[in-house]
């Protein structure tokens with residue numbers, strides 16, 4: 001006779017996640033300096049699957065963007081004006097019953113060029129106000145320190161994280177945040193999707209390809225990644241010192257990959273994709289480079305310059321929990337010429353058993369359970385899902401209602417799988433959906449790729465009133481939270 005099912009823990013952190021560069025707007029307000037996100041242009045003529053095109057960056061197009069004050073062409077400069085609407089938006093999140101909200105602190109709002117001697121008081125005051133408003137609604141902040149928004153000045157001067165000095169600048173920024181917000185923020189994430197540095201090295205690490213040594217881009221990216229590993233360990237130590245009861249997490253894009261067939265070559269390819277994905281969390285959880293990764297670097301003749309105590313720092317200051325994003329699963333095959341489909345800034349072979357979103361991302365709730373089991377079994381640390389959801393083109397009916405049944409169905413099936421994973425022993429302590437309110441897409445800078453339970457009246461070109469309105473899924477998620485995940489229908 002099976003024991004009673006566990007259900008979600010009684011203090012499960014239900015909520016949502018946004019990022020400063022995709023929501024705040026106010027890109028040059030109150031002294032904020034330009035960030036790498038502020039040069040991301042919306043290109044309506046590009047296929048949504050053309051991430052290289054959407055995220056392309058050259059010294060020349062950076063110069064051009066910085067001369068262009070336009071906010072229509074550069075959607076991340078305007079976001080959804082969360083900077084001025086945060087009270088209204090938090091009230092809506094509180095109406096849904098949010099226990100937590102994941103946000104990021106825009107580094108260039110605190111240090112406009114990244115190198116000022118003193119932080120911007122106006123920048124700090126915005127997050128003071130934001131955290132006070134969250135506290136008013138009993139919403140627990142989860143704060144990401146680096147979420148694709150480093151000061152553009154550091155990219156132009158040092159080629160981003162390639163230069164070791166950026167470690168110290170990031171540590172300084174993080175310490176200012178820990179000291180300022182130590183009484184209101186307990187949960188901290190260091191680098192959002194630290195593994196994405198190879199997929200889009202500019203928004204993740206400020207690396208400008210045409211500034212890298214000829215033919216050495218891959219080695220340069222691994223060097224920048226090493227600096228981020230060291231910085232992550234250093235700020236983990238500082239956070240624990242400054243905020244004794246703090247919990248620090250790493251953040252991984254969980255790219256769960258299946259073999260297209262049971263052919264051993266397909267299985268081997270999928271295994272290697274998954275192991276390469278784990279590498280980034282392995283370093284922050286186990287505190288060392290995995291031996292297979294070290295051998296891969298050696299075979300590729302990739303030499304990472306390290307200082308004497310780097311590995312000791314990484315080893316000593318590992319994270320308390322593992323956070324990750326999960327949108328879709330991927331499929332790999334050793335066979336060429338199979339139909340491909342898009343995923344989160346990565347492409348895979350189309351899985352014939354799964355439906356896709358309008359952006360080609362394959363919807364796989366069981367893949368989330370697989371991801372939870374794999375991550376918990378590997379790390380045996382508490383887990384939190386900090387991004388999950390589906391981008392969709394919502395239709396606003398003539399009466400203003402939005403019947404996003406597809407979104408309710410996506411979440412319902414993913415929550416069912418989360419519940420099963422918990423039943424089977426996974427320690428999952430929270431869940432924040434990605435984009436609980438419509439915000440700007442990271443990969444394509446679209447507004448029309450909507451994730452929210454709350455609709456924002458704005459189109460891809462920045463036209464609209466920014467009016468917020470509740471979708472059908474708003475009321476559904478409210479009921480889910482009210483019943484702690486018991487009522488999903």
Ligand code: BGP
Nearest residue numbers: 019192193391440441442443444
């Ligand atoms: C993740 C990012 C988020 C978010 C998400 C959805 O990689 O951490 O910032 O944007 O992707 O991607 P998109 O917005 O491109 O649909």
